[in-house]
Amino acid sequence: MAEILDGKLTSQALKDQIAEEVKAFRAEGGKQPHLAAILVGEDGASQTYVNHKVKACDEVGFKSTLKRFPADISEEELLKVVEDINADDDIDGLIVQLPLPKHISVQKVTDRIVPEKDVDGFHPVNVGRMTKNLPSYISATPFGILKLIEHYNIDTFGKHCVVVGRSNIVGSPMSILMARNGKPGNATVTLCHRYTQGLEQYTRQADILIVAVGIPEFIKGDMVKEGAVVIDVGITRVEDASKKRGYVLKGDCEFSSCEEKASHITPVPGGVGPMTISSLLYNTLMSARNEVYQSDVLVK
Numbered sequence: 001m002a003e004i005l006d007g008k009l010t011s012q013a014l015k016d017q018i019a020e021e022v023k024a025f026r027a028e029g030g031k032q033p034h035l036a037a038i039l040v041g042e043d044g045a046s047q048t049y050v051n052h053k054v055k056a057c058d059e060v061g062f063k064s065t066l067k068r069f070p071a072d073i074s075e076e077e078l079l080k081v082v083e084d085i086n087a088d089d090d091i092d093g094l095i096v097q098l099p100l101p102k103h104i105s106v107q108k109v110t111d112r113i114v115p116e117k118d119v120d121g122f123h124p125v126n127v128g129r130m131t132k133n134l135p136s137y138i139s140a141t142p143f144g145i146l147k148l149i150e151h152y153n154i155d156t157f158g159k160h161c162v163v164v165g166r167s168n169i170v171g172s173p174m175s176i177l178m179a180r181n182g183k184p185g186n187a188t189v190t191l192c193h194r195y196t197q198g199l200e201q202y203t204r205q206a207d208i209l210i211v212a213v214g215i216p217e218f219i220k221g222d223m224v225k226e227g228a229v230v231i232d233v234g235i236t237r238v239e240d241a242s243k244k245r246g247y248v249l250k251g252d253c254e255f256s257s258c259e260e261k262a263s264h265i266t267p268v269p270g271g272v273g274p275m276t277i278s279s280l281l282y283n284t285l286m287s288a289r290n291e292v293y294q295s296d297v298l299v300k
């Protein structure tokens with residue numbers, strides 16, 4: 001029986017801390033942190049996530065602005081919206097909810113956000129600074145996983161961490177963060193992906209197994225080492241006619257079989273997902289306080 005790494009509880013604790021810090025900051029004459037989100041199209045999951053983000057802003061005392069556009073907005077128009085927000089001194093953080101429609105380049109749009117407002121940590125300047133262990137915005141999902149590991153006092157020093165999936169948003173930054181000299185960090189990292197041969201040979205060696213492939217129940221218990229810490233980043237809507245909503249949420253790990261082997265495991269939902277939201281808020285607070293790019297000559 002594994003201990004549950006409760007992302008809902010941990011996220012709430014982090015939000016409570018953020019709310020306190022907002023109060024203290026404003027009492028010193030600081031501004032109200034302000035997060036802007038851009039949502040393009042009508043994707044159901046994206047709408048859910050963005051609504052969660054707006055609600056979370058209210059909870060911690062942030063201002064939020066949601067800008068919605070139809071799926072057929074042109075790339076040029078969207079880039080103009082980004083530029084307007086870049087120039088708006090009241091807005092501290094901007095996220096463009098992914099995925100975007102195919103005719104819009106994710107890279108062009110994320111690269112257009114000024115690094116100082118890139119609270120998603122997707123801009124190459126933030127990715128580069130993260131890699132060099134300089135102050136940066138760390139993407140919300142990897143940042144949330146670090147916070148969860150920290151909250152439960154999980155030791156990563158010298159441990160073997162196997163990351164499955166090499167996406168720009170999760171797998172790649174996660175592998176860098178777990179290996180770099182930090183806390184949590186200093187792990188020995190193996191990064192596996194779709195072309196890895198004999199995947200289970202690697203996953204079975206993991207003291208910490210982080211899975212972000214987006215394939216429901218991809219990892220089974222027999223691929224997990226006894227006593228491993230299992231972090232499941234996947235969250236897929238799987239059709240289920242017996243449910244009122246018509247779907248269930250599934251992680252990348254088969255919970256029942258992995259839970260038998262693991263010492264700690266994140267559930268889906270209620271694991272990594274909620275941590276993502278509070279981490280985004282934390283980045284926005286850091287931006288309002290001008291902590292990351294303060295007195296910084298790199299990008300000015």
Ligand SMILES: Nc1nc(=O)c2c([nH]1)NC[C@@H]1CN(c3ccc(C(=O)N[C@@H](CCC(=O)O)C(=O)O)cc3)C=[N+]21
Binds near residue numbers: 095270272274
């Ligand atoms: N620019 C951008 N930044 C992102 O950070 C970003 C994105 N685009 N696109 C999509 C992914 C996914 N993501 C999640 C956020 C919260 C939950 C979350 O709160 N999940 C709840 C359940 C949510 C539900 O009921 O569907 C849970 O796991 O308990 C999940 C996934 C952020 N992402």
